Amino acid sequence: MKKILGLVVSMSVLGLASASNATVYNFALTISDPAALVTTVAGGVDAFGNVSVNDAGGNLAFDMKLNPGWEMRHAPDSNHWSFAFNTSKSFTYSGITLIGGGAATATAFTGVNASPFGAFTNALQCDAGTNGKKKTPCLPGWQPGINPTELKFTANGLALSDLFQSSTVYGGKKMWFIADVVNAAGKTGNVGAATCALATGGGCFGGGGGGGGGGGGVPEPASWALMIGGMGLTGAALRRRRTAIFA
Known part of the structure; x- marks a missing residue:
C-alpha cells in the first residue's frame, strides 16, 4: 500500500x-531608426511584428512573425540580418522554417553587428534568391508572396535564462532581438524588440526587459x-x- x-x-x-x-514570452518588434523610413510613424516606433519564445521541452522554440506591411529579405551587406539574438552558451539549431513566401532557406552566423542596435552573438540570414524571370526568395526588396514573413526554429539546449540583451543602448533601451525588414515602399532597416510580455505561465523578465526569469508556470x-x-x-x-x- x-x-x-x-x-x-x-x-x-x-x-x-x-x-x-x-513558459511562453512575447517580444514585440516596435523600434526602428526613424531615418530608415521603414515606418511613417513618428519616432520610428510601430508594430512591426512579434517574437514568441517557448521554453517547453528543455529547448527554446522561436517564432518571429511580421505584421502585414513588412517582409523579411536578404540584405546585401553585413549590418542587416533576418533575425539576431544574444545567448551566453552554445546550442544547435533544428526545424528552421521560413513561412509566407517561396521555399526559402536560412544560414546561421555568429558574432554579427546589426546597426543601430549593436552586436549580437547569433543570427539567421534568409539565403539570397534569384531575381530573374523566375524569382525565388529571399530578395533585397519588396516582393509579396516571394519574401517570407515568418521564421520558426528551435534552439536546442537553451533556456530563457541563457538569453541576454544587446549592450548597445538605443533610444534608452537595449534589444533582445532584431529583424531586418522591407516595406511596400522599398524602405529597409533593422527593427528591434526591447521588452517582453507574458503569454502563458510564469512572469516576464524583470522590468519588461531586465535579467532573470519569472515565476512558475500555469498548468x-x-x-x-x-x-x-x-x-x-x-x-x-x-x-x-x-x-x-x-x-
Missing part, C-alpha cells in the same frame, strides 16, 4: 513540475487532469488503508 501511495504522489508531483516548466489542461487523477487515487488509497486499520 505504501508503494502504491508513493507512486501516486510521485506522479502528481511530476505532473505539477512538468506543467510549471512551460495545461492535460497536466491538470493528471494532477486531479493522482489526487483522487491518493484519496482512495488512504480510505482503503483507513478501512483496513479499523476492520
